[in-house]
Amino acid sequence: MNPYQQKRRWKYFLLAFAVVIASGSVFYTSYLVKNIAHSERTRAQVWALSIKQLSNTYDNDFLSYVLTVRDSLVVPAIVTNAKGDITTTRGLDSTKTYIKLDPQELKERKLKYDPGYFQDELAYMKSQHEPIRLTMLNEPLLVYYKDSALLTQLKIFPYIQLSVIAIFLMVAYTAFSSSRKSEQNQVWVGLAKETAHQLGTPISSLMAWIELIKEKFNADDDPLMSEMENDVKRLEIVADRFSKIGSKPQLEEHSVYEVVKDFVDYFKVRVSNKIAFEMTGNRRLMAGLNIPLFDWVLENLLKNAVNAIEGTGNIKVQIHGNKQKKLIFIDITDTGKGIPRSKFDTVFQPGYTTRQRGWGLGLSLTKRIIQNYHNGQIFVKDSEVGKGTTFRIVLKTTRYDKEAKL
Template structure:
């Protein structure tokens, strides 16, 4: 298992553990809510029975005990008859009344007549619980009640708690990931610049040795010396690439076709003759490019294409554009072993590789160069296992005569 897959496995494991904790918390809270709800219904029943006893008992001591029991109930309730007329309320707003009274009497009692308030509360109680039926003073009455404030708060508490925890974890994870990425970037930038610095001296020496060999052996026109010189220049470009990491590169206007053609011509003579190369497309498209970094992108894509081809095959590079979207498309197609659809995004993650000796950084760097430095996009446009893959680079077009082709 590569490091990226291992990291993803740990993330999924932690997520599953968090889900288990959240589920356990919700289950336990639900258990408490059910028990408290049952307890409140029991208290409502006791309160209803106490009201019945108050109206039917003549025993003063027993009556005072029953009144104490009734008044100890904290469950909000309304008693109505079978016709729906309200007879008594408990635990509701004491500044309101449902009985139409004399204005002066209402003022003395510091109350207001608000029948709509009690109707609303009654409807809410009907929706919450089934009524408790009692018979009092020869009349069949219905006792409606609603959950207490404590029970309502307890019902929503786990969701509030989980939301706060989730927000905290997201903020903490984002901050931690950002800090870790920043540290990793600083390490990679330092390593890249140090590599460029270390390569500078031997590259300069190699260039000087080539000049001396040409003069000593009169080999100015020797094709082997020309190829050696091209390779040394390529090393110089590689060192220049590493020196640019961590800083914003300068983009210059170039013909996309010509830049791609120059690199393909250099690259194809350094791979097996069993692999053929074909470059097609619009020659007039212009885009902002940093050639050393863009060549690095092409090198990674072409190397991956070559590695994907087992034996004989072909690599085709096609350049097209969209006038409407003002974009340039560069499609690199190979006849290699292909990529499963489930891996279309994974291939750009650091550490992902199908080769035993690979580091899995090529496509990750490629995506970074295109997205961050060229303000473009790169994706797996199409792939079929056993038939081949097409990678697409999308860049912003800088000309107005872009032909619309797919």
């Protein structure tokens, strides 16, 4: 199992664990809400019966007991007659009254008559619970009630709790990821610069040895020596790439076609002749490039294309642009084994590889070079398993030649 797959499994495990915790919290809260709701209905029933009992009670001591019971049950309630007229209320806003008083008396007592308030409350209670029916002095009454403030708060509590937990986890995960990414970047930058430093000495020695061989054997015109020099220069470029990691590279205006063509010409003579290369595009499209780093991008993409081709195949490079959007597109298409659609984004993750000895860093570095250093984009434009893959690089153009045909 490669590191990326292991990391993804841990993410799924943590997600499943979080879902279990959230489900347990909601389930337990629902259980408490159900029990409290049952308890409140019982209290409402007792309150309703206490009202009925008041009309039949003549013992002062027992009457005091009934009043005490009634007043202790603070579930908000409204009692109506058979016609729907409100006869009494309990636990509602004490600053309002459903009894019509004289305007002067309302003013003196600082009360506000708001019949709409009680009608709204009654409608809300009807939507929440079935009424409790009782008969008092041969008159049928309906007792409506609603959930107490405590029960209402308890109902919404799990959602508030889960929202707070989710926000906390998101902030914590973002901070942790940012910190870890910063540490990883520092490690990679240090490793890259040390690698560039270590390569410097043997490269200088190789250049000196080549000059000695050319002098001793009079091999200035030998094509083999020329190829050796090209490879040593290539090593210099590789060392220069590593030395640039962690610092902001200088971008210079170049013809994208010419830069890509130079590297393709260098690369294709170093792979099997069973793989054919084709290159088309507009030579006049200009963009800001750092050639050593951009060549690294092309190298990673072309190497992946070669590795994806089993036996004979083709690699096609197309360069075209969009004049209105001022963009340049570089499409690299191979006839290899292809990439499943579910892996289009995964292939750019550090550690993802399909080769046994691969590190899974090539495309990750490629994406970073394009996005962070060249302000562009790179993605899998299209792929079909068994037929091939097309990677697309998108760059911002510095200028369009008036004669350029897009």
